[in-house]
Amino acid sequence: MNDKKNIILVALIVSVILMAAKFTAYFITGSNFVLTDAAESIVNVIASAFAFYSIYLTSQPRDVNHPYGHGKVEFFSVFIEGILISMAGIGILVKSTYSLFYPNHVHQLLTGAIIIGITGIINGGLGYFMIGKGKSLRSITLEADGRHLVADMVTSGGLVAGLTLIYFTKLLWLDSTLSIGVGLYIVFSGYKLIRRSVSGLMDEADFDIVNNVINILNAKRKPEWIDIHNLRAQKYGAELHIDCHLTLPNYFDLNRVHEEVKLVDELINNEAHIKTEFFIHTDPCLPYCCHYCSMPNCPIRSEAKRVDIPWTMENLTRNKKHFE
Numbered sequence: 268m269n270d271k272k273n274i275i276l277v278a279l280i281v282s283v284i285l286m287a288a289k290f291t292a293y294f295i296t297g298s299n300f301v302l303t304d305a306a307e308s309i310v311n312v313i314a315s316a317f318a319f320y321s322i323y324l325t326s327q328p329r330d331v332n333h334p335y336g337h338g339k340v341e342f343f344s345v346f347i348e349g350i351l352i353s354m355a356g357i358g359i360l361v362k363s364t365y366s367l368f369y370p371n372h373v374h375q376l377l378t379g380a381i382i383i384g385i386t387g388i389i390n391g392g393l394g395y396f397m398i399g400k401g402k403s404l405r406s407i408t409l410e411a412d413g414r415h416l417v418a419d420m421v422t423s424g425g426l427v428a429g430l431t432l433i434y435f436t437k438l439l440w441l442d443s444t445l446s447i448g449v450g451l452y453i454v455f456s457g458y459k460l461i462r463r464s465v466s467g468l469m470d471e472a473d474f475d476i477v478n479n480v481i482n483i484l485n486a487k488r489k490p491e492w493i494d495i496h497n498l499r500a501q502k503y504g505a506e507l508h509i510d511c512h513l514t515l516p517n518y519f520d521l522n523r524v525h526e527e528v529k530l531v532d533e534l535i536n537n538e539a540h541i542k543t544e545f546f547i548h549t550d551p552c553l554p555y556c557c558h559y560c561s562m563p564n565c566p567i568r569s570e571a572k573r574v575d576i577p578w579t580m581e582n583l584t585r586n587k588k589h590f591e
Contacts, residue, residue, distance in 0.1 A: 271322045271406055274397060278412060279315035281393055285386045286312055296379035296430070299366045299446045303359045304383055304426055307419060307453060310355045311390075314348040314415065318408045325408075342467035345411040349460030352415065356453030363446035370439050380430040387423025390416045407467065411460055418456045422449055467502065476500065476507060476541065478580060483538050484531075485578050490561040491515060491527055493552050495578060497586040507543040509535070511583070516562055517551030524549050 286308035293301045321344035394416030401410030429445040432438075477500050484495065494514035501508045515527055532545045552560065558573045576582065 270400070271404055271409060272319065272326075274400055274409060275315060275319040275322055275412070278393060278397060278416070279312065279319055281389065282308065282311040282315045285389060288382055288386050292379040292382040295375050295382075296373055298373045298376065298379060298430065298433075298442050299363050300426055300429055300433075300442045300449070301379050301383060303363070303446050303449045303453070304386075304419070304422055306359060307352070307355050307422065308386075310348070310351045311415065311419065313351055314344075315412060317347050318344050318412050320344075321408055322406070339467070341406065341408040342464045344408050344464075345460050345467075346464035348411060348415060349457045349462075349464060351457070352460065353454050353457030356450045356455075356457055359450035359453060360447060363443045363450055367440065367443035367447070370443065373433070373439060373442055376430045376434040380427045380434075383423050383430070384427045387420045387427070390423065391420030394418075394420060407463070411463070415456070415460070418452075422452065425449060474580065476502070476539075480507075480509065480535055480539055480543075481578055481580060481583055483535060487534055487538075488578070489527075489530070490563060491519075492531070493556055493560045493562065494550075494576075495583055497548075498583040507539075507541050508546070509543060510546045510548075512548045512550050512586075514550045514552055514556065516565065516567075517553075518567060 286305070289301070289305040289308045293305045321340045324340045394413045397409050397413030397416065399413075401407065401413055425445070426449070429441065433441045433445075477498070480500070481498075484492075492513060493516070494512075496512050496514075498509065498511040513528065513531065515524055519527070528545075528547045528549065531547060532543075535543045535545070554569045557565075557568050557570045559576045560568070560572055562568075
């Protein structure tokens with residue numbers, strides 16, 4: 268968790284410095300095109316500050332009011348960042364559209380392009396670093412902040428190209444026209460972050476993670492684990508919570524049942540590379556389970572095994588035991 272805090276703190280400090288540089292470029296050039304990048308840098312600072320707080324809150328232990336921890340605040344952090352980005356984009360669209368009809372004088376464009384280019388390179392390097400760390404540390408906040416910085420790098424690259432084009436062509440209307448294009452891109456970037464945060468807050472399934480869990484269960488499946496069904500997964504920050512039903516031989520005593528449940532828990536926690544909390548409901552096997560049961564030397568088998576039923580996303584998430 269300290270790694271997350273340190274990365275976000277660095278991002279916050281860098282965002283403040285780059286915001287000052289971008290507004291300096293705007294005051295030098297008077298360009299709406301440069302203002303689009305400068306305005307978005309305000310969002311970078313606010314978003315990084317909120318991300319720092321959300322990661323701090325996520326690190327707090329569970330309590331009576333938050334039995335699943337505070338991890339979901341990361342989704343809320345991303346939602347706020349998406350809203351702020353979208354608002355910045357809409358503001359840019361409004362001002363750029365106005366300036367298209369009432370243009371203002373621009374100057375020292377090459378100086379502005381150099382400043383914006385340097386800030387873009389810094390944002391891009393930091394952004395890709397944060398995306399990588401966000402994936403390895405399972406932090407949607409780090410990853411979202413990193414993607415925002417990469418988007419900012421793309422915007423800055425477009426700004427440098429646009430300012431250079433305006434400088435050589437002397438077509439001042441390009442300043443507002445290109446700003447509108449950047450504003451649309453910023454609004455779309457904000458929408459994607461909002462969409463992702465809402466999916467997390469609404470407990471939308473992360474199919475990549477669930478498929479990884481299912482593949483591990485398939486690869487290390489034991490004969491005693493006759494059936495798994497009604498599997499549901501939820502993410503809370505860097506933690507995964509899984510509910511499922513596990514069918515075991517009905518002649519197992521409570522100690523043996525507990526041991527098998529523990530083995531499933533340890534298997535996923537050791538190999539899925541994400542901290543996982545299991546809530547496993549155990550079901551006793553029934554006679555109609557025999558035709559797909561691999562349990563050797565079963566004392567109550569009513570028929571021989573006839574089929575193999577693979578564990579897939581479709582059949583593990585259904586709320587019933589499997590049939591042929």
